[in-house]
Amino acid sequence: MKRSLFGRLWPNVTAVVLFIGCVFPVYWMFATAFKPTGDIISEDPVWFPTDITFEHFETATSVDNFWTFVGNSLIVTVLAVVFSLVIALVTSFTLVRMRFKGRRGFIIGFMLAQMAPWEVMVIAIYMIVRDASMLNSLVPLTAFYMMMILPFTILTLRGFVAAVPKELEEAAMVDGCSRLTAFRRVVLPLLAPGLMSTSMFGFITAWNEFPLVLVLNKEAEAQTLPLWLSSFQTVFGDDWGATMAASSLFAVPILILFVYLQRKAVSGLTAGAVKG
DSSP states (O other): OHHHHHHHHHHHHHHHHHHHHHHHHHHHHHHHHTSOHHHHSOSSOOSSOSSOOOHHHHHHHTSTTHHHHHHHHHHHHHHHHHHHHHHHHHHHHHHHHOOOTTHHHHHHHHHHHHHSOGGGGHHHHHHHHHHTTOTTOHHHHHHHHHHHHHHHHHHHHHHHHHHSOHHHHHHHHHTTOOHHHHIIIIIHHHTHHHHHHHHHHHHHHHHHOOHHHHHHOOSGGGOOHHHHHTTOEETTEEOHHHHHHHHHHHHHHHHHHHHHHHHHHHHHHHHHTSOO
């Protein structure tokens, strides 16, 4: 009986320890953002902020071109995710529903593209953008972000499309729907969980990307929020309060999107399981 109790207990204890290890850095980031500077640099750690201050958030948002950074990040991230979803949706449907010569090599090519680290191609990308006279522009940044997340999006959506029975489309077409209408009314609603999960991955990848924008966009008017995070260093050292406040502001959109998409994904799964 003791052995059985231990067998049930240790997975739960391990899960709690892992949860604390993952959540504590996030908590410490948000807590530090609200602490006075004295509590931050104190030798004795202040685990719970008592004197809450918004001074660090004011410092973070007072950086020159802050709202320009916010707008640029939203533009390139949202456009990259939307374009990649549209292209990946059509491509994954084609790979699953149609048979054509070179299909297997096409899929292998996407897998190889997913495996390749983008950092090793920064120099080549810079030379391409420079020769095209498009440095300090959001257009190449959006295009490369889209290509960065496109292989994963296609491979992931391919699995979701394959899970939708082909007979559902055929039944809709027998009832008078065209292939496009059958796809829009039958297949697309069932792909909602896949679209949510892939858009979450794409948003996080594009939102957090740093090397490309650092190399391609030197002017402040064309930079994004990851470069804004690197601006809280002075000749006297790091401003940890402002850095943590900036990191908290940077993480908030991702947290909001995760909560929103998680709810939508669950509702899509349950709606697909009920006959209307």
